Structures are given as structure tokens and as C-alpha cells.
Amino acid sequence: MEYVYAALLLHKLKQDITEDNITNIIKSAGATPNEVKVKALVAALSEVNIEEALKSAPVAAPSIASPASATPSTETKVEEEKKEEKKEEEALEGLSALFG
Template identity: 45%
Template sequence: MEYVYAAMLLNKAGKDVSADALTKTLSAAGVSVDEARVKATAAALADVDINKVIEETQLASASASAAPAASADTAEESPAEEKQEKQEASEEDVSEGLGALFG
């Protein structure tokens, strides 16, 4: 993850996300640098607009956060309905039980 964080830091600072810049950033943070991972990260992010990805991710997480709120409303209604159904069922059980006593 620190490689991605370094790339995001470089992007935020307006710097080019290159292998050399990633190496310097990671070294400055005291991270043991793996050159293969640095090169792979730089190559993977070469054609990626990091700002656009961050924006899309924020929009997706905002809409995902809104969905459970709607489910919570439904969940709040369900216990009341279940309670009413249980009460009706228990009244029916009592009626059936008494009827069975008198045959």
C-alpha cells in the first residue's frame, strides 16, 4: 500500500509518478524499497489519471453509503410488523387450543 500512497502523494504535489520519484518518496519515508514493485507501480499508473480515479471512487462510496440507509428504514419497519404477526398468531393458537379441548 505504501507504493500507492507514495504515488498519491506525488500526484497531490503535482509531481510526475515515475519510478525514480517513487523511490525517493519511499526512501524519504523510511520504507524499504523494492525496485521491482516500484517499476510495476510506475508502469501500472503511467496511463492512469489519479485525480479522476479518486473522484470516481468518492462518488461510488457516497452512493454506496446512501444505500444502507434506505435498508435501515425497511429494517425498522420489519420488527413492528413481525411483532403484530406474532401477536395475531398467538391469539389464533389460543383459540385453536381451546377449541380442541371441547372437541
């Protein structure tokens, strides 16, 4: 996951997502980078428009009501939010499969 975060940080800072840049970020965080994962990530991202991927990614809003204090209409909303969160988690798992 740290490799994806490094790539997102580079993207946010409008820096090139290169093996050296990813490696430097991982090292600066105090971890030992895995060269194979770095190469795989950079290769996978070379064909991805990160901005479009971020725009199409679902965003979850935190749930305010607890099920114990929920009214019937709120319970339905909570159930729908749980279903949406599950879908989002599945979508993110698909993305993480691309990045190692």
C-alpha cells in the same frame, strides 16, 4: 500500500510519478523500496488518469448511530451503510490488485 500512497502524494503535489520519485519517498519514510513494485506501479499508473479515478472512487461517511441505540429507521440506514462500505472495500481491493 505505501507505494500507492507515494504515488498519491506525488499526484497531489503535481510532481511526476517516476520510479526515482517513488523510490525517494519510500526511502525517506524509512523503508527499503522494492524496485519491482516501483516499476510495476509506475507502469500501471502511466495508463491511468488518477484525477478521474479519484473522482469515481466511492467515499464513505462515518456512521454516527450505534446499532444498540438505533431506531428501526436508523437500523435500516446502518445496514445500507455497511453494504456500501463493503462495496467500497471490494472496489479498493480491485484497485490494489493493479498496484501490487
